[in-house]
Amino acid sequence: MKKLTILFITKPMQHHIERSTYYLGKELEKFSNLTYHHVDGNLPDIIRQMSIKPDFILFNDLKPDYCPWMRNVDQVKIPKGTLVHDLHYRIPRRKRMYQKDQIPHLFVQYREAFCKWFPEFVDQMIWLPHHVPAEIYRDYSFEKDIDILMMGSLIPHLYPLRLRMFQKLKLHPGFKYFDHPGYKGIPADNRYVTGPRYAQTMNRAKIFLTCDSIYKFPVLKYYEALACRTLLLASGSAELKDLGFIDKETYVEVNETDFYEKIMFYLKNESERNRIALNGMKLVQQKHTTQIRAKELLAHIQQIVKR
Template sequence: MRVLVTTGDFSHYLSPNFHYLLTELGKMVDLQLWHWPGDINEIIRSLDAKPDFVFINEFAETNSPIITGLAGLSLPWAVLLHDLHYQIEARTRMLREINAPGIFSIYRDRFSEWYPEFWPKFRWLPHHANTDVFYDYALNRDIDYLMLGAVHESIYPLRCRILEKMSDKPGFVYHEHPGYRNFSGEDGALVGTRYAWEINRAKIFFSCDSIFRYPLAKYYEVLACKTLLLAPASQELADLGFLPGVHFVDINEYDFEEKAEYYLQHEEERLQIAEQGYEMVRTHHYTGRRALDLKIAIEEICRDWSGAQLSTGKQPFSSRIRVRKGVRL
């Protein structure tokens, strides 16, 4: 199968997860990458070979090229929405106009809430951990409590509360967000392997799921480094297999300090939960597994498309619901 993916180049980006995903997908399909804006039909005509499927990454977002002409596309295709809260009304109008056969999203519950009319086309493509980068490096656990990343109160109020309360506590380390941009290997920023190393040095890592209750990438990355994660639980996380008290520790604004102190003092319990989280992510949420999930979903959309073409001679208006709430991935 030949798959054309239009996307920004994330190979040196702060969070290169999509680059990791494409690297694995490229082992399973004949991958064609396109990094520039344009009309999809003109893009296809410029290629050496016509694709069997077109995948539009970050549809109508800021870090990937704007692709036009999608409504008239004569082969199966799909879009991926990442930041679901970004221009919801405008993107809803655009999704109606293009009538995509498949709509992928990293987050399930907010998609259902904010884009309900497109639920029949929804495909769940959650985050994942590149276990060649995020794993147990067996480093000296010389950081008691660690927190990394943005702390904007309007988006991450729990992180703000944690920073306020813990900043003067012995053993607590916080590193600011380095910014959403490309990085070179020489700038010393805590990204990529350095980021994983820092997580692996910590006994306990604080994070949250933002005001949007997204199962963010840190849930996967921290567990993949065999570090105990303290962060809020949710039904979506549970359906992904992240069980509080088993794979991580559920916290809120009132109990995070007490739980952090408890698990710092109770090493056996801390190590047990960290080990269970580590094994769960490496079994169910490694990047190769997610690439296979994507390949299977693409094949399903292609079959739906072919069936609709045979029965009506037209592009299908929707595909069957493949993922329902409450079904574990």
């Protein structure tokens, strides 16, 4: 089967804190003829200037910090789709752009929230969950010298469970917390734990704590912790279950009333903690690496261009 030629319209993401689409692009390069476009422009002119006409045009979320501004998108009849990350960002504007630009294929990270907030676009949804690069998020075989680890935002109205866990544990001698560095460029002083160092710190933890926010988003931290062979204690959902996050098998589901009791139980029960953590790591290796997700995306695109 000949390689697809894909035009990926995206801002450069390699220096962002959250680099999922950068890693996705690197995997797409291995299995397709991928061309990037990083700056604002007129899409018909961009297509005319390409030496090879693309089979498919992929946008990175139609969001200013992810994707350059494109004019006259609807005038280009090549099949088009967009990655959809931050669902809660300017919902009415997103809907207008999907309709105006005639972008029929929506590769969505969060299934249930999309169905709730974008019901008129459900038929255009293709579920493409989070993923992690296996060369970074892995078992480094480090000593498990951190009992309980938490990393990331504690915004009260978004992450109430995360904040509740922090408040309960902040004086516990085995608890470590690292602040959220933001979502854009890496700070010049690089005082935050990011990139491989972030994954290595996760790998040192016996237990990692997070939650899926008030929106019930299966956020990236769920995948990252499991990939690093660390026991994840976090809130659950039906969507997480469909992704393979099974309570007491690949992670441990907690809520505001039982998280402390479960933390103490799994700190004392090393064999059970290790069993679940190993299962979780295997789940990510088998279903949620960036290479797997890139191949799934290409399979979807292959079906679209055949129509």
